[in-house]
Amino acid sequence: MRIGAIVGRALAIAGTVAALSFAFAAAGSAAAKDIALTFYYPISVGGPIPKIIDGYVAAFEKENPGVTIKPIYAGAYDDALIKTLTAFKSGTSPDIAVLLTTDLFTLIDQNVIEPIGPLLKTAADRAWLASFYPVFMDNSRADGQTWSIPFQRSTILVYWNKAAFAAAGLDPDKAPSTWDDMVADGQKLTRRDAGGQVSQWGIEIPSTSGPQWMLQGMTLANNVRLANQAGTQTYFDKPAVIEALQFWVDLSRKYRIEPPGTIGWGTTPQDFFERKTAMMWQSSGNLTNVRTNAGFPFGVGMVPAHSTRGSPTGGGNFYLFKNMTAEQRDAALKFVEWMTTPERAADWSIATGYIAVRPDAWQTPAMQKYLAGFPDAAVARDELRYAAAELSTHDDARVGKALDDNIQAALIGAKTSAQAMKDAQAQAARILRPYQ
Amino acid sequence: MQNPDQTKKRADGAPSPLVGEGNRLSVPQHLRVHIHGWLLLLPAAVLLVAFTYYPAVRTIFDSLFSTPRGVRGAVFVGMDNYAAMLADPVFVRALVNNFVYAACVIPLTIALALSMALWVDGRIAGRPFLRLSFFTPTVLPMIAVANIWLFFYAPGYGLLDQILGLFGFSAHNWLGDQHTALACLIAVAIWKDAGFFMIFYLAALQQISPQLAEAAALEGASRWYFFRRVTFPLLMPTTLFVLVNAIINSFRLVDHIVVMTQGGPDNATALLLFYIYEVGFKFWDTAYAATLTVVLLTLLAVFALGQFLILDRRIHYQ
Numbered sequence: 001m002r003i004g005a006i007v008g009r010a011l012a013i014a015g016t017v018a019a020l021s022f023a024f025a026a027a028g029s030a031a032a033k034d035i036a037l038t039f040y041y042p043i044s045v046g047g048p049i050p051k052i053i054d055g056y057v058a059a060f061e062k063e064n065p066g067v068t069i070k071p072i073y074a075g076a077y078d079d080a081l082i083k084t085l086t087a088f089k090s091g092t093s094p095d096i097a098v099l100l101t102t103d104l105f106t107l108i109d110q111n112v113i114e115p116i117g118p119l120l121k122t123a124a125d126r127a128w129l130a131s132f133y134p135v136f137m138d139n140s141r142a143d144g145q146t147w148s149i150p151f152q153r154s155t156i157l158v159y160w161n162k163a164a165f166a167a168a169g170l171d172p173d174k175a176p177s178t179w180d181d182m183v184a185d186g187q188k189l190t191r192r193d194a195g196g197q198v199s200q201w202g203i204e205i206p207s208t209s210g211p212q213w214m215l216q217g218m219t220l221a222n223n224v225r226l227a228n229q230a231g232t233q234t235y236f237d238k239p240a241v242i243e244a245l246q247f248w249v250d251l252s253r254k255y256r257i258e259p260p261g262t263i264g265w266g267t268t269p270q271d272f273f274e275r276k277t278a279m280m281w282q283s284s285g286n287l288t289n290v291r292t293n294a295g296f297p298f299g300v301g302m303v304p305a306h307s308t309r310g311s312p313t314g315g316g317n318f319y320l321f322k323n324m325t326a327e328q329r330d331a332a333l334k335f336v337e338w339m340t341t342p343e344r345a346a347d348w349s350i351a352t353g354y355i356a357v358r359p360d361a362w363q364t365p366a367m368q369k370y371l372a373g374f375p376d377a378a379v380a381r382d383e384l385r386y387a388a389a390e391l392s393t394h395d396d397a398r399v400g401k402a403l404d405d406n407i408q409a410a411l412i413g414a415k416t417s418a419q420a421m422k423d424a425q426a427q428a429a430r431i432l433r434p435y436q
Numbered sequence: 437m438q439n440p441d442q443t444k445k446r447a448d449g450a451p452s453p454l455v456g457e458g459n460r461l462s463v464p465q466h467l468r469v470h471i472h473g474w475l476l477l478l479p480a481a482v483l484l485v486a487f488t489y490y491p492a493v494r495t496i497f498d499s500l501f502s503t504p505r506g507v508r509g510a511v512f513v514g515m516d517n518y519a520a521m522l523a524d525p526v527f528v529r530a531l532v533n534n535f536v537y538a539a540c541v542i543p544l545t546i547a548l549a550l551s552m553a554l555w556v557d558g559r560i561a562g563r564p565f566l567r568l569s570f571f572t573p574t575v576l577p578m579i580a581v582a583n584i585w586l587f588f589y590a591p592g593y594g595l596l597d598q599i600l601g602l603f604g605f606s607a608h609n610w611l612g613d614q615h616t617a618l619a620c621l622i623a624v625a626i627w628k629d630a631g632f633f634m635i636f637y638l639a640a641l642q643q644i645s646p647q648l649a650e651a652a653a654l655e656g657a658s659r660w661y662f663f664r665r666v667t668f669p670l671l672m673p674t675t676l677f678v679l680v681n682a683i684i685n686s687f688r689l690v691d692h693i694v695v696m697t698q699g700g701p702d703n704a705t706a707l708l709l710f711y712i713y714e715v716g717f718k719f720w721d722t723a724y725a726a727t728l729t730v731v732l733l734t735l736l737a738v739f740a741l742g743q744f745l746i747l748d749r750r751i752h753y754q
Binding site: 106411 | 586606611612613719
């Protein structure tokens with residue numbers, strides 16, 4: 001029968017279609033079991049960072065079948081933030097990113113990150129959150145929530161050239177421990193000929209690429225904070241802040257132990273290697289670089305104290321982004337936990353020069369062995385006792401620029417320290433008004 | 437001048453196109469030509485609209501709204517962003533810096549490019565090497581150039597201080613001094629672009645007929661007179677082209693600022709586009725960045741109009 005044949009063929013086709021779509025559905029559900037995550041990370045120190053990160057990710061994937069993580073190098077810290085926010089706005093946000101700790105309020109205000117607290121389910125999770133150095137967590141908290149997990153952290157160290165100290169009649173094994181000591185040592189170390197030509201400066205404190213971080217090495221030693229914990233109010237015009245800035249200005253104008261004008265962040269280590277400066281303030285993240293390139297014995301010390309001892313922390317934390325499914329969030333948290341185990345934190349610290357972010361990481365055999373061969377690596381950790389959170393506010397980049405511009409204006413002599421900090425405070429107050 | 441329709445009517449004896457049968461055929465054909473033309477224009481038009489006109493119009497539109505932040509959307513604020521801009525000292529500083537920068541970079545680059553072209557156009561020993569060495573800076577990316585110059589300017593051991601030291605000058609913090617930082621960036625920009633513009637001048641010089649030089653020599657014209665009255669006027673079309681590019685570059689190229697000074701010290705080297713980048717991508721104040729962009733657009737539009745309306749008329753094209 002013709003009709004029957006047609007119906008039969010139609011049924012056969014329908015059956016095939018149904019079978020095919022079932023097959024596709026099955027394939028689809030199989031794929032859904034694989035949780036895919038994107039991970040942005042920045043690079044701001046030397047070394048084969050992408051290789052190390054790729055190695056970590058591969059090891060994590062091997063231990064956690066069903067989760068695939070795509071690590072993407074996103075440039076320097078600034079670029080990484082720009083890329084992350086742009087990607088978020090275009091709907092292709094990363095799920096995990098390492099960004100500056102001071103980006104916290106920017107990320108909260110843009111409404112793109114997920115608080116960590118509600119994701120913790122077990123006692124082990126909560127113990128993990130409590131395992132970090134408390135000072136590293138200071139930049140993680142806002143609005144009663146924890147938003148980020150310490151990963152690549154640093155602080156300011158003083159590097160000194162032991163040969164230059166010996167040549168100047170100073171104890172080569174002793175760094176200046178107070179502001180006064182630093183000035184006295186600096187004056188002995190600065191070599192000036194009869195014509196006023198300087199062949200070696202006493203000290204260089206870099207003042208480009210965010211001089212506020214270095215200033216905090218002085219304000220914290222002068223026992224003053226630059227902003228409140230909520231990031232809504234700044235204290236730039238407090239007398240103790242002005243005094244700290246004046247000290248920095250005096251290093252070049254009054255004591256003449258530092259080159260006049262602003263000093264490049266990137267060229268400071270080179271100046272140190274070229275023996276153009278006998279001391280420098282730099283990130284602890286530069287330790288490996290200095291160790292590799294200094295052609296003379298060098299020492300590493302804490303930022304000198306004034307009315308107290310203090311140094312700002314710096315560096316990057318893990319953030320988790322919104323728009324993840326529940327499974328993705330769990331997997332992302334698992335990855336961050338895995339990346340910050342004591343063994344991994346120790347390994348990452350040894351490979352890069354960052355400070356291992358939890359005390360138990362320093363007790364691991366690998367770290368103990370490393371410290372035995374290179375005791376200077378522990379100085380930054382010991383400085384944490386005196387360290388405090390880095391300045392971070394709402395509209396952080398803009399407030400930071402108001403401060404940076406005015407620090408530079410004071411250093412180049414365009415404004416007095418008092419005027420500069422008064423201007424910075426007025427600008428910051430105007431910027432922060434909407435958040436109060 | 438006769439109406440083409442009338443000419444046509446007389447030529448083929450057909451009635452006026454407005455009435456009669458001929459019209460029925462000529463309109464579709466007319467349309468077809470138009471459609472054909474528009475289709476040919478379409479790819480370019482789509483690209484122009486998508487990447488030039490739409491963003492420009494959208495920028496002006498966005499500059500009238502506030503920046504959306506998190507859950508708060510954008511609201512219409514009228515000219516508020518413009519008022520804030522005029523009261524913004526960093527904007528004023530960046531604008532003044534940019535004019536100083538352009539006023540130095542443009543004439544010096546063109547003068548240098550022309551001198552180099554005249555030199556390597558002559559018969560001198562080692563000409564290919566000279567041409568190559570003049571052109572090399574153009575091939576390097578600006579980021580690489582800036583990183584090289586960063587160490588030229590390094591106080592004390594930098595190339596500049598080492599050379600000046602031979603003549604007894606003391607070390608100077610070139611990029612850290614507000615009086616010299618902008619000049620340092622200007623020097624980099626000139627060094628980078630002069631070789632590129634030299635190529636255009638060189639090509640133009642080789643187009644000038646040698647007969648002119650022979651005739652001038654017969655007349656006893658001096659070389660300077662010949663350059664002033666013959667060579668330079670004949671190079672004017674190239675000069676206009678180079679000028680347009682130099683102006684655009686002086687507002688467009690800020691890579692070296694990012695590498696060398698980040699706008700410092702205290703905004704002494706902030707240029708308009710660099711400040712737009714900071715406001716847009718560091719402060720995420722997109723509305724204010726749009727407002728600043730409108731200023732940049734207006735400036736470039738005024739320059740372009742001036743060049744094409746005023747200069748173009750005075751130029752002799754061969």
